[in-house]
Amino acid sequence: MQDVCTVNQTVRYLARKWTLLIILELYKGQGHTRRFTELKEALGGITQKVLAERLRELEHEGIVTRRVDATDFPVRTEYTLTESGLALVDVVRGIKAWALAWKVENATCGNQDCSVCVL
Amino acid sequence: MQDVCTVNQTVRYLARKWTLLIILELYKGQGHTRRFTELKEALGGITQKVLAERLRELEHEGIVTRRVDATDFPVRTEYTLTESGLALVDVVRGIKAWALAWKVENATCGNQDCSVCVL
DNA sequence: CAGAATCCCCTCAGATACTG
DNA sequence: CAGTATCTGAGGGGATTCTG
Numbered sequence A, B: 001m002q003d004v005c006t007v008n009q010t011v012r013y014l015a016r017k018w019t020l021l022i023i024l025e026l027y028k029g030q031g032h033t034r035r036f037t038e039l040k041e042a043l044g045g046i047t048q049k050v051l052a053e054r055l056r057e058l059e060h061e062g063i064v065t066r067r068v069d070a071t072d073f074p075v076r077t078e079y080t081l082t083e084s085g086l087a088l089v090d091v092v093r094g095i096k097a098w099a100l101a102w103k104v105e106n107a108t109c110g111n112q113d114c115s116v117c118v119l
Numbered sequence C: 001c002a003g004a005a006t007c008c009c010c011t012c013a014g015a016t017a018c019t020g
Numbered sequence D: 001c002a003g004t005a006t007c008t009g010a011g012g013g014g015a016t017t018c019t020g
Helices: A006-014 A019-028 A036-042 A048-060 A083-102 B006-014 B019-028 B036-042 B048-060 B083-102
Strands: A033-035 A064-069 A076-081 B033-035 B064-069 B076-081
Touching (some): A006 A019, A006 B019, A006 B083, A019 A036, A019 A048, A019 A076, A036 A048, A036 A076, A048 A064, A048 A076, A083 B006, B006 B019, B019 B033, B019 B048, B019 B076, B033 B036, B036 B048, B048 B064, B048 B076, B076 B083
Antiparallel strands (some): A033 A076, A064 A076, B033 B076
16 A cells, blocks of 8 residues: 555665664765675674665665675675665654754664764 | 664654554645544545554654544544654655655555655 | 574554444 | 454564575
8 A cells, every 4th residue: 555655665674673773884884885794793683684684675775785706715795885875874864853853852872872873 | 772763763653554644644634633534534444543553653752742622522633743743744755855866666655646745 | 704594473553343 | 533452464573503
């Protein structure tokens, strides 16, 4: 019913657990890039299964690109925010601005305080 | 873990089924106000249980206010978008702008086309 | 290193029935 | 009219194990 609406779909995968933190972590990386294991360690507590799932979704949505470097072993895989992904970070900034304006009382998250968040 | 982050919480209830459509429907009402039954009929397919749940959530988040008129019977209950709710509509507009810029291919939703959406 | 495959639990949402 | 109560099925996410 509303599941064909792009806006709703967007909000829907943004709301899935870890997605925002993954995007934020990629954003912080050099060239907005991070490796699988870097992400896994930065996001203490996420399982490989969920991280892989989220990255596939984001790749499918065009928010992230995956590049495999198989020239040596073990294989290196890098994930990078696309242009659309960077634009999405601005959207998240808009949400943060709203939250700070209207929800000041509980503005902290598990990783850092919104007021000092890189966003 | 990330569940204490206001931004994440916001995205999370926005993503719950029907929430966006409820906000949109209130937005369209006179004075951004609608009655329970009006909402129910406008959002064909929603159950009373879910509608009541969503409205409680939105009320709790300060996005909607509830006003009961018990002067006559049956009781009239009206829901109105608050200032913060109206500000949130702007946030959703931002998401729509992103969607139209990067997801043009599937820009329609069950109710109407994004390009003619009131947002 | 970067995953895929399984199993299990828990929340979400639909259907249905009842009430002040 | 505007809800509440209960039950059920489907999907999300954690833990663990295995592999190219």
